[in-house]
Amino acid sequence: MKYQFPKEFWWGTACSAPQSEGAADREGKKQNILDYWYEIESNRFFEGVGPDDTSDFYDRYKEDIALMKKLSHNSYRLSVSWSRLIPNGIGEINPKAVEFYNNVINTMIAEGVTPFVNLYHFDMPMELQKQGGFENREFVEWFANYADTCFKLFGDRVKYWFTYNEPIVMPEGGYLYDFFYPNVVDSKRSFQVAYNIVISHLKAVEKFRAGGYPGKIGIILNLSPVYPRSQSVADLKAARMMDLFVNRSFLDPILKGEYPIELCQILADRGLTPVVCQGDAELMKRCKIDIVGLNYYQPRRAKLRENAVNSDAPFMPDHLYDHYEMPGRTMNPYRGWEIYPRGIYDMLIDIRDNYGNIECFISENGMGVENEERFKVDGVIQDDYRIEFIRTHLEFVHKAHSEGCNVVGYHLWTFFDCWSWMNAYKNRYGFVEIDRKNGKKRVIKKSGWWFKELIDKSGFY
Numbered sequence: 001m002k003y004q005f006p007k008e009f010w011w012g013t014a015c016s017a018p019q020s021e022g023a024a025d026r027e028g029k030k031q032n033i034l035d036y037w038y039e040i041e042s043n044r045f046f047e048g049v050g051p052d053d054t055s056d057f058y059d060r061y062k063e064d065i066a067l068m069k070k071l072s073h074n075s076y077r078l079s080v081s082w083s084r085l086i087p088n089g090i091g092e093i094n095p096k097a098v099e100f101y102n103n104v105i106n107t108m109i110a111e112g113v114t115p116f117v118n119l120y121h122f123d124m125p126m127e128l129q130k131q132g133g134f135e136n137r138e139f140v141e142w143f144a145n146y147a148d149t150c151f152k153l154f155g156d157r158v159k160y161w162f163t164y165n166e167p168i169v170m171p172e173g174g175y176l177y178d179f180f181y182p183n184v185v186d187s188k189r190s191f192q193v194a195y196n197i198v199i200s201h202l203k204a205v206e207k208f209r210a211g212g213y214p215g216k217i218g219i220i221l222n223l224s225p226v227y228p229r230s231q232s233v234a235d236l237k238a239a240r241m242m243d244l245f246v247n248r249s250f251l252d253p254i255l256k257g258e259y260p261i262e263l264c265q266i267l268a269d270r271g272l273t274p275v276v277c278q279g280d281a282e283l284m285k286r287c288k289i290d291i292v293g294l295n296y297y298q299p300r301r302a303k304l305r306e307n308a309v310n311s312d313a314p315f316m317p318d319h320l321y322d323h324y325e326m327p328g329r330t331m332n333p334y335r336g337w338e339i340y341p342r343g344i345y346d347m348l349i350d351i352r353d354n355y356g357n358i359e360c361f362i363s364e365n366g367m368g369v370e371n372e373e374r375f376k377v378d379g380v381i382q383d384d385y386r387i388e389f390i391r392t393h394l395e396f397v398h399k400a401h402s403e404g405c406n407v408v409g410y411h412l413w414t415f416f417d418c419w420s421w422m423n424a425y426k427n428r429y430g431f432v433e434i435d436r437k438n439g440k441k442r443v444i445k446k447s448g449w450w451f452k453e454l455i456d457k458s459g460f461y
């Protein structure tokens with residue numbers, strides 16, 4: 001075997017509650033921001049498909065978990081829907097939700113699929129959003145209590161917990177660049193949101209430690225190694241700026257216990273420093289995690305800004321750099337993301353060398369493709385491009401592992417085709433097709449079988 005992985009390596013996939021469960025307004029669940037956003041602006045969602053029309057995991061979890069087992073997966077990351085478990089965000093627990101998550105967790109364990117449970121995947125309960133959501137400092141207590149409720153209810157069986165998936169998406173998408181609800185465009189508010197999320201994560205970790213729950217706790221971060229256009233001082237500086245905002249802004253406070261001084265200075269110079277509370281700095285130093293999940297899809301490339309910033313424009317991080325489109329780069333044209341497998345290696349080396357080689361795993365990696373039905377032969381999608389994508393990335397994961405990176409697993413995004421926010425069902429990512437024309441029938445794609453063989457052999461040639 002040319003690429004042999006350890007026997008105990010985690011193999012599987014990840015998805016989230018809002019993208020897979022469906023049953024958006026059934027059995028006690030109340031609205032989250034996605035349900036609400038869709039209600040008021042369905043035009044922003046591809047072909048008008050909303051969060052009520054997903055993979056129906058709520059009703060079909062048994063069938064789906066059986067399929068995971070069939071494909072030899074030993075782990076799966078799901079998320080708890082906060083607005084299903086605690087419909088108002090705080091207060092009463094929904095017994096139907098407890099029953100559902102208990103059933104899912106128990107079924108997974110019975111099938112030999114270890115549950116990795118994430119607490120927040122972009123789905124703020126609407127009742128909390130109405131009270132300011134992340135912008136309200138009280139949020140940190142709301143989140144910590146929600147996390148503690150989950151630990152108490154499921155912590156006897158769940159051994160891998162994650163506070164957030166891609167926390168940067170909320171300040172970036174929801175408060176800066178208008179690709180997520182609540183569509184605020186305001187850097188000061190965005191930095192406050194980012195800061196409050198970090199503190200809420202720390203408070204949840206504190207609860208986990210205080211409760212003495214067994215298992216590990218971590219967070220899932222989406223990282224993109226940043227490459228400069230050239231070695232010119234100006235391009236290097238642009239890359240450093242981009243890196244500070246897209247990677248270090250969450251990595252450093254969470255893994256090192258402090259923000260990069262340079263980043264603090266940039267915000268201070270512009271009067272954008274978030275409001276902090278007494279004790280926050282100590283909390284940051286104290287509450288360390290056990291494991292970090294790394295989502296990797298694309299690299300980022302930076303160059304010196306080519307155009308001056310309009311002096312009327314309020315500050316945005318991308319005033320400090322420009323995106324660079326490297327000639328000859330390989331693209332996934334459907335998603336508009338560059339494909340650069342070496343980036344996964346550079347990211348892992350960064351964690352090894354600059355973050356104490358903390359235990360980590362690839363928590364998302366994948367390729368969304370539009371109109372996959374055209375690749376069907378005898379009813380099965382022949383997704384050789386996905387196999388190629390995974391294989392080339394895994395070669396670099398293997399290289400990083402053999403060079404001492406503490407990487408313990410690989411999860412593809414995602415198990416079955418799912419609803420992807422504004423892109424809805426445009427791009428398909430799954431090992432398993434959801435045939436929407438035939439009652440959402442599950443059909444394993446070629447890549448699903450290929451990955452099963454890889455897991456069975458703990459590697460590939």
Ligand code: BGP
Binds near residue numbers: 016019295
């Ligand atoms: C990640 C998210 C996932 C998933 C994936 C694919 O950023 O954690 O929720 O959606 O990206 O991206 P998209 O759905 O935008 O194509």
